[in-house]
Amino acid sequence: MTTSPATEVSDASELRHQLVEQLRAGSHIRSAAVERAFRTVPRHAFAPEIPLPAAYANDIVPTRHSDDGRVTSSISAPWLQAEMLEAARIQAGHRVLEIGSGGCNAALLAQLVGPTGHITTLDIDPAVTDRALRFLPQAGYDHVSVVTADAEHLPAGVVPDGGFDAILVTVDTWDLPWIDALAEGGRLVAPLRLHGYHWAIGFTRKEGALHSDEPLIICGFVAMQGDGAWNTNRRTVPGTGVHLSWEDGTPLPVDQLASALTREPTVTRTNVTVGGQEPFDALTLYLAGALPGFCRLEADSEGDNKVLNPPLRHWPAAAIVRGGSLARLATERIGEGDDGKGRYEFVVHGYGDQGHGSAQEMAEQVQHWQLNHRGARCPLITARPAADPAPAGTDHEPHVFAKKHTRITVDWPIVPGSAAGPTSPGSCDAG
Numbered sequence: 001m002t003t004s005p006a007t008e009v010s011d012a013s014e015l016r017h018q019l020v021e022q023l024r025a026g027s028h029i030r031s032a033a034v035e036r037a038f039r040t041v042p043r044h045a046f047a048p049e050i051p052l053p054a055a056y057a058n059d060i061v062p063t064r065h066s067d068d069g070r071v072t073s074s075i076s077a078p079w080l081q082a083e084m085l086e087a088a089r090i091q092a093g094h095r096v097l098e099i100g101s102g103g104c105n106a107a108l109l110a111q112l113v114g115p116t117g118h119i120t121t122l123d124i125d126p127a128v129t130d131r132a133l134r135f136l137p138q139a140g141y142d143h144v145s146v147v148t149a150d151a152e153h154l155p156a157g158v159v160p161d162g163g164f165d166a167i168l169v170t171v172d173t174w175d176l177p178w179i180d181a182l183a184e185g186g187r188l189v190a191p192l193r194l195h196g197y198h199w200a201i202g203f204t205r206k207e208g209a210l211h212s213d214e215p216l217i218i219c220g221f222v223a224m225q226g227d228g229a230w231n232t233n234r235r236t237v238p239g240t241g242v243h244l245s246w247e248d249g250t251p252l253p254v255d256q257l258a259s260a261l262t263r264e265p266t267v268t269r270t271n272v273t274v275g276g277q278e279p280f281d282a283l284t285l286y287l288a289g290a291l292p293g294f295c296r297l298e299a300d301s302e303g304d305n306k307v308l309n310p311p312l313r314h315w316p317a318a319a320i321v322r323g324g325s326l327a328r329l330a331t332e333r334i335g336e337g338d339d340g341k342g343r344y345e346f347v348v349h350g351y352g353d354q355g356h357g358s359a360q361e362m363a364e365q366v367q368h369w370q371l372n373h374r375g376a377r378c379p380l381i382t383a384r385p386a387a388d389p390a391p392a393g394t395d396h397e398p399h400v401f402a403k404k405h406t407r408i409t410v411d412w413p414i415v416p417g418s419a420a421g422p423t424s425p426g427s428c429d430a431g
């Protein structure tokens with residue numbers, strides 16, 4: 001049985017409005033302008049190869065894969081597109097750059113800026129820009145400029161006089177080399193990698209730097225390719241199946257950890273607890289900035305290591321290396337929890353001769369976070385050009401992440417006597 005074009009159009013329109021209701025109910029759509037854009041843009045026109053219901057599901061639609069099967073391009077999940085569009089605060093008449101293309105999000109942007117604004121959408125992959133070039137006019141958006149280039153080097157002539165009013169980065173990025181392309185007062189929204197975590201952050205440019213004071217959204221995006229691709233700086237502890245990554249900071253020698261990892265660890269309790277369904281990414285980001293030698297620890301499930309107990313859950317663990325010793329954050333179930341999903345205590349496992357001291361050092365930081373920062377709405381994040389002098393010190397030093405183009409500082413507001421509370425809205429792959 002075939003479907004008539006008229007039926008397909010009405011089905012698509014019904015599915016689109018259902019999706020909008022879902023996004024409004026989840027508070028991902030909060031403004032009338034973003035709602036109108038989602039009610040108007042025919043998402044299915046940018047994924048003609050999949051069934052209509054899949055095009056209107058609140059989920060990522062993969063559109064390109066690498067030879068080894070990784071997703072290299074996708075239509076981002078609608079909830080994340082909506083969150084990022086809201087964070088970008090786009091107005092009619094704005095000039096907007098989208099980094100990472102495909103067409104669908106560019107069409108949403110074109111709706112938001114209207115006929116007096118302008119959208120430039122840029123992608124490193126010619127097959128992706130080819131899709132955007134074909135699908136955008138077919139869907140009625142024929143004034144979008146589509147550019148094929150590595151976003152690490154914006155081509156001359158792409159940046160308008162005075163800079164873009166907004167830049168949306170829709171690919172996982174380790175750095176923010178676009179400050180100069182943004183107008184003063186403009187918004188930049190990007191999924192920024194800090195020690196392997198991706199945080200969708202909305203920044204405003206003020207006096208040549210980017211500032212954010214909004215809650216962060218944990219998200220997963222496809223990897224940056226080209227000259228801005230990050231280096232995982234991953235080292236394998238010989239004979240253990242354990243890997244340590246220093247995406248920010250300098251990798252430390254790992255060979256001498258092999259014998260430490262053959263012995264049972266010491267266990268340092270923290271008395272800090274977390275619900276079974278409660279993400280604790282904010283704690284990990286705090287530890288990444290607070291502890292020198294911070295790294296992320298992963299273990300092969302079939303690796304030779306016998307002492308990583310409890311085994312790692314889905315995400316790589318927070319860890320620190322001290323010479324031939326190592327400490328890593330773990331959780332231990334201590335009860336059922338009010339929601340029946342379990343209550344867990346953060347514990348720190350120490351490996352090697354100095355393992356216990358290293359574990360205590362990490363445990364103290366977990367307790368410091370609990371007492372002073374856990375209730376904070378969000379940290380203040382600033383990105384300054386790497387060449388700029390560091391601003392004069394305040395009464396406390398923010399955490400610093402030194403990137404290639406920028407120096408990112410993360411300043412955790414002090415909330416004395418912080419109580420347990422949600423640490424971030426959630427984690428998932430969405431773009």
Ligand SMILES: C[S@@+](CC[C@H](N)C(=O)[O-])C[C@H]1O[C@@H](n2cnc3c(N)ncnc32)[C@H](O)[C@@H]1O
Pocket residue numbers: 072073074075076098099100101102103104105106122123124125128149150151152170171221222223224225226227228431
């Ligand atoms: C999640 S997709 C973009 C989704 C899109 N904005 C949409 O309509 O939902 C990410 C894109 O980033 C692109 N990309 C990766 N590295 C890049 C780079 N260095 N410069 C420009 N684009 C890049 C990929 O080719 C991919 O198409």
